[in-house]
Amino acid sequence: MAGLNKILLIGNAGRDAELRYLASGTPQAQFSLAV
Known part of the structure; x- marks a missing residue:
């Protein structure tokens, strides 16, 4: 899976x-995340 990124x-x-x-x-994709 050379082109796959996972986080x-x-x-x-x-x-x-x-x-x-x-x-x-x-x-x-763009989004905001509160941690």
Whole structure:
């Protein structure tokens, strides 16, 4: 699985995630996290 990244985040989500696509078509998610 060369192109797979995995991370575990523990906390409270501040708001819903925003999903965008870069010019190359790669998806990018952004969200806030309170720890």
